[in-house]
Amino acid sequence: xxxxxxxxxxxxxxxxxxxxxxxxxxxxxxxxxxxxxxxxxxxxxxxxxxxxxxxxxxxxxxxxxxxxxxxxxxxxxxxxxxxxxxxxxxxxxxxxxxxxxxxxxxxxxxxxxxxxxxxxxxxxxxxxxxxxxxxxxxxxxxxxxxxxxxxxxxxxxxxxxxxxxxxxxxxxxxxxxxxxxxxxxxxxxxxxxxxxxxxxxxxxxxxxxxxxxxxxxxxxxxxxxxxxxxxxxxxxxxxxxxxxxxxxxxxxxxxxxxxxxxxxxxxxxxxxxxxxxxxxxxxxxxxx
Amino acid sequence: xxxxxxxxxxxxxxxxxxxxxxxxxxxxxxxxxxxxxxxxxxxxxxxxxxxxxxxxxxxxxxxxxxxxxxxxxxxxxxxxxxxxxxxxxxxxxxxxxxxxxxxxxxxxxxxxxxxxxxxxxxxxxxxxxxxxxxxxxxxxxxxxxxxxxxxxxxxxxxxxxxxxxxxxxxxxxxxxxxxxxxxxxxxxxxxxxxxxxxxxxxxxxxxxxxxxxxxxxxxxxxxxxxxxxxxxxxxxxxxxxxxxxxxxxxxxxxxxxxxxxxxxxxxxxxxxxxxxxxxxxxxxxxxxx
Numbered sequence: 227x228x229x230x231x232x233x234x235x236x237x238x239x240x241x242x243x244x245x246x247x248x249x250x251x252x253x254x255x256x257x258x259x260x261x262x263x264x265x266x267x268x269x270x271x272x273x274x275x276x277x278x279x280x281x282x283x284x285x286x287x288x289x290x291x292x293x294x295x296x297x298x299x300x301x302x303x304x305x306x307x308x309x310x311x312x313x314x315x316x317x318x319x320x321x322x323x324x325x326x327x328x329x330x331x332x333x334x335x336x337x338x339x340x341x342x343x344x345x346x347x348x349x350x351x352x353x354x355x356x357x358x359x360x361x362x363x364x365x366x367x368x369x370x371x372x373x374x375x376x377x378x379x380x381x382x383x384x385x386x387x388x389x390x391x392x393x394x395x396x397x398x399x400x401x402x403x404x405x406x407x408x409x410x411x412x413x414x415x416x417x418x419x420x421x422x423x424x425x426x427x428x429x430x431x432x433x434x435x436x437x438x439x440x441x442x443x444x445x446x447x448x449x450x451x452x453x454x455x456x457x458x459x460x461x462x463x464x465x466x467x468x469x470x471x472x473x474x475x476x477x478x479x480x481x482x483x484x485x486x487x488x489x490x491x492x493x494x495x496x497x498x499x500x501x502x503x504x505x506x507x508x509x510x511x512x513x514x
Numbered sequence: 515x516x517x518x519x520x521x522x523x524x525x526x527x528x529x530x531x532x533x534x535x536x537x538x539x540x541x542x543x544x545x546x547x548x549x550x551x552x553x554x555x556x557x558x559x560x561x562x563x564x565x566x567x568x569x570x571x572x573x574x575x576x577x578x579x580x581x582x583x584x585x586x587x588x589x590x591x592x593x594x595x596x597x598x599x600x601x602x603x604x605x606x607x608x609x610x611x612x613x614x615x616x617x618x619x620x621x622x623x624x625x626x627x628x629x630x631x632x633x634x635x636x637x638x639x640x641x642x643x644x645x646x647x648x649x650x651x652x653x654x655x656x657x658x659x660x661x662x663x664x665x666x667x668x669x670x671x672x673x674x675x676x677x678x679x680x681x682x683x684x685x686x687x688x689x690x691x692x693x694x695x696x697x698x699x700x701x702x703x704x705x706x707x708x709x710x711x712x713x714x715x716x717x718x719x720x721x722x723x724x725x726x727x728x729x730x731x732x733x734x735x736x737x738x739x740x741x742x743x744x745x746x747x748x749x750x751x752x753x754x755x756x757x758x759x760x761x762x763x764x765x766x767x768x769x770x771x772x773x774x775x776x777x778x779x780x781x782x783x784x785x786x787x788x789x790x791x792x793x794x795x796x797x798x799x800x801x802x803x
Contacts, residue, residue, distance in 0.1 A: 270624045273623070274622075275664035276665065276666045277731065278663070278734035302527075304523055304527055333527055335620075336528055338621055339531065339619045340621060340623060341620075342583075345534075348523065348526055380575055380578040380579065384565050448569035449575075
């Protein structure tokens with residue numbers, strides 16, 4: 227176990243414990259300013275709008291660190307890079323002084339269309355070369371590292387020539403990008419592909435990991451779906467504990483997107499992570 | 515699988531998209547013409563492209579993505595068009611949404627504009643009849659509410675700024691309307707219907723009657739309100755960039771020549787509109803706020 231945190235490549239801070247900012251809690255947060263170390267926003271919810279969400283976000287960004295996490299950057303797509311969209315992301319990042327910004331290791335559409343889902347790429351050398359090149363272009367354009375998340379996946383391409391964890395580890399190292407390790411996604415993916423989640427975690431290059439996600443999922447027996455609609459299960463907490471052993475502390479965020487409960491429930495749930503984060507001051511603030 | 519048989523990344527992506535966006539689901543998608551053209555081997559033996567798991571077949575695994583594609587976008591349309599759904603009924607609304615999504619797949623990274631063409635689509639594809647016409651009118655209002663929710667901000671003219679326009683300027687001044695304003699000419703009393711429906715009631719089908727509505731955002735709250743035909747004409751002319759004098763002439767010319775009475779009426783309208791924050795600038799040039 228690390229007594230001191232394992233540094234990450236960019237010296238990005240351990241922000242403590244945070245939750246995803248959802249519209250259901252805008253009023254509560256701006257009225258009560260509750261104890262929370264930081265918030266993560268879904269970037270696309272605040273782009274192409276100048277209405278109420280942005281009004282609340284501006285106020286919240288004055289008081290809490292904000293991290294931007296997107297779902298449509300489509301780094302794995304074979305369509306051209308959308309620089310207009312990158313400009314919008316950069317403008318939002320400047321506006322909220324985003325500590326970092328990122329998306330998923332996936333593609334969301336091709337041929338000019340968007341499926342608004344996180345589709346897996348085949349884990350091939352061609353897929354890796356393509357994604358490394360795209361991530362580098364995007365990082366160069368934005369002038370900052372991208373923080374990319376392992377998605378929950380539900381299928382395996384026959385053409386894949388390496389396991390997902392190897393693909394992700396090589397992508398991080400070769401593109402020199404940061405990773406957001408979603409331990410719930412690791413659990414879901416491993417259940418869906420009959421893989422060992424511990425072996426998956428052990429393959430991660432932790433000096434690239436700057437953030438961790440926690441969430442609930444739906445277990446359908448034959449497969450799991452990453453629904454973000456409930457509490458984190460014990461098996462996922464065990465995986466989180468292992469990540470903490472490896473890193474000594476990373477910014478940790480709870481996602482809860484469906485059947486969204488009261489803010490106090492989110493505080494309580496993410497506060498459980500404090501058990502694994504001995505001595506981390508920020509964790510006490512949320513759990514208090 | 516040998517390297518020669520490995521489909522290119524672009525081919526795999528186009529194929530998977532064709533499959534998961536197919537209206538008949540993954541099974542129909544794999545056998546569809548576009549998918550067969552891209553990866554004919556998948557139609558013959560899907561396992562050569564997608565592997566099964568211990569508990570799911572290859573087509574079931576693809577089916578998860580196919581199901582989620584429509585489920586996610588349907589959820590958006592249901593959230594944006596609750597009263598339209600209530601008028602059409604859940605099943606008919608879902609059928610309309612699915613047909614709309616088949617023909618209008620999302621081309622945007624954000625979902626704000628997914629349903630921009632939905633009211634027009636309904637107008638073209640719903641069966642003839644008053645219920646369909648009402649549904650289209652309601653859909654237009656519900657879409658306008660989405661539009662103004664996201665529209666750019668603009669500081670409304672204050673009462674003091676209105677007062678600072680001198681009397682000799684009034685005839686040639688152009689008032690600029692806020693970007694978060696939509697004007698809709700409708701065939702039914704939609705606002706009253708929506709008030710009842712959204713208040714939890716089951717309003718009766720109204721009789722056709724032309725109504726004129728505005729949908730706008732004040733602060734961060736979205737409002738909809740009926741206007742008289744004259745008010746609507748005047749606002750419409752101002753929104754089109756006409757001078758105040760031109761707009762008044764085109765809208766209230768039938769009111770006769772009692773200037774005092776007319777001034778009182780116009781004064782009341784403009785006070786109402788100013789309180790609603792509908793104007794964001796005044797000048798002699800046509801400019802947007």
